[in-house]
Amino acid sequence: MDTRTGLPIVGMVGGGQLARMTHQAAIALGQSLHVLAVSPDDPAALVSPNITLGSHTDLGALTAFAKSCDVLTFDHEHVPGEHLRALADQGVHVRPGPDALLHAQDKLVMRRRLGELGLPIPPFAEVRSVEDVVAFAGEHGWPCVLKAARGGYDGRGVWMLNGPHSAGDLVPTLLEAGTSLLVEQRVAMRRELAALVARSPFGQGGVWPVVETVQSNGICVEVLAPAPGLSETDGDAAQELALRIASELGVVGVLAVELFDTDAGLVINELAMRPHNSGHWTIEGARTSQFEQHLRAVLDYPLGATDVMAPAVVMANVLGAPDAPAMSPDERLHHLLARFRDAHVHYYGKQERPGRKIGHVTMLGASMADVRERAKLAAHWLSHAEWLDGYDIHGS
Secondary structure, eight states: OBTTTTBOOEEEEOOSHHHHHHHHHHHHTTOOOEEEESOTTSTTTTTOSOEEEOOTTOHHHHHHHHTTOSEEEESSSOSOHHHHHHHHHTTOOBSSOHHHHHHHHOHHHHHHHHHHTTOOOOOEEEESSHHHHHHHHHHHOSSEEEEESSSOOTTTTEEEEOSHHHHHHHHHHHHHTTOOEEEEEOOOOSEEEEEEEEEOTTOOEEEOOOEEEEEETTEEEEEEESOTTOOHHHHHHHHHHHHHHHHHHTOOEEEEEEEEEETTEEEEEEEEOSOOGGGTTHHHHBSSOHHHHHHHHHTTOOOOOOOBSSSEEEEEEEEOOSSOOSSOHHHHHHHHHHHOTTOEEEEOOOOOOTTOEEEEEEEEESOHHHHHHHHHHHHHHHHHSSOGGGOOTTOO
């Protein structure tokens, strides 16, 4: 408890952009968010005064950090499970707990558990040899998808296998490096969706509208809220699916369920038990942002309203350009805000490099097509310092 404010202290392991944006939400609630960061240059460390430097793989550092906090939560899912159990055994309030978080850390564990619950998942198998992949493909067809069971994100740790030769070239190398693998059937999807929910220890649940996520080279580039053309029945089904997963797994905090929208219905792709890229739009676009809701949930406060603030909300990620722009970030921001005065820009304080998420921009409006175009233009300008399709900053 913070003796100065009389309010509890939330500790967040990881100092990335999620911790940075959670810190912003904590300020409004009067919270003293403490962050365990690896470097003083981490995004959260650049804005928060309550920074402890240490590694998430160091149990001693985690234990010392937890002593200053009333509840411990996460900017990422990479804390070793045995460390989380040791902290829980010491009486630390770990939210989400290690048994829940394991399903976001290990795709094999997640797939097996969701299968036991009878939830819609693609056919899959553990991979211990090339023969396992060939046998799986013999039943389910090529191409198939090879995944690292742990650690992959933003397209990393995912490989498309087109036949036995591609499997033979890749699988032995990964297994020799100690990578735990699984293979999945390639899902014939119409688009990707995400259902974002929150759950408190008391069991209260909150849901935001289901969104469409647009990917490029395995990286999310746009989030459209609410998902265009999604029927009320399908939206309700996706929300109920996510709430059921949160309840069955005992999740506390925000849960993002990434989904494939197929002709046969929804299929679960991935789980994330923390604020998620698919929910950044909620900062300006919803009554309660995912970051404030996560804090409310882990503190077991009543959850906030999730009404959408406009008929159409689009979040576009700002990705580092292939070549460094001539303009500084400050100059790009200046020009953008002069052109789009309603743009909501979030820079993460990260060094630019090709393809890296360095920020995002959110637009709200009445027309999804118009809002999407404006968000796309704004994000491209912030990364490249050039307008798409000959767009003239001085034009209309």
